Amino acid sequence: MKIAVYCSANNNIDPDFFKETQALGHWIARNGYDLVFGGTNTGLMDCIGKAVKEAGGRTIGVVPQIIEKGGRTFGDLDVDIPCDNLSDRKELMTAQSDVAIALPGGIGTLDEVFSTASSATIGYHNERVIMYNMKGFWNSLRSLMDDLQARNMIRGDYKQHIEFADSLDDIAGIIGGMI
Template structure:
């Protein structure tokens, strides 16, 4: 079992309506720094992205930001990070974030956060990577999504073994523990056991 030393965080570029989201995003950054886990994130200095980066930086953590050039005007790049990588496209952003990270966590966010999360869990399902993918359910933010994912299983459209690949926890400490214990399935989706 390989220790996870670098985690990509997907989250909102806004703060949301509850102060708990910013507080917990900052706390996530703090915990990653204290655990010696490198933070890889979207490179912005605003919203929950900025909060998680600042939380890590304030506690001596290593922070790598990856931001598309066209988003600089909207998300405003964070110039205080350890390393800032500017790319051309959203696809390049995700590819480079994936290259730098050994695990994935989604904090509260909108469409972009969900798109990033589901692409990474789909890649894992297909065996394109073996990294743990986690959902940090801050303040019950993802309760309805978790219920919907379970509904997919009930309706026979998602296998239980693939559902189990998405790690869920209410605290960052619990989620990191689950990620450190995670072992990817031996048989990716679409490969029958008798084919290997």
């Protein structure tokens, strides 16, 4: 199984997010899963890549040319998939993975989450996104999604495409149920 991870490339965030990201990376590798990620050497992206490698796992980076030119590519990629831009990156990450996990992040992470979920809703793929709700980070998004659902702004049940996990055990249970 290949797991895409969407996350922050910012170093100046809550240190607990790095600890939980490291644990996730170790779990991914110990279970024999491959990591598909944005392939940068900063923030949680760097952290997840290092953790997977520390635990003997394989990293697949989907790296826009502008990041490579800027020297911000993760230094220990097993597979480097270059791409032209962020739109290409999202499509390639989805094509390369079986499930996605969203860690704390900003606009880019939200863009990846909603691109993956919206393309699944109209039948391009069956990939789900798991929102790793570290320290309640995604609580406001969960409330928004529930509100949109209650107002009939979402066709069907969004939980078929976006699930929330409050712990690594929750993630393991969701992914275990997919295998």
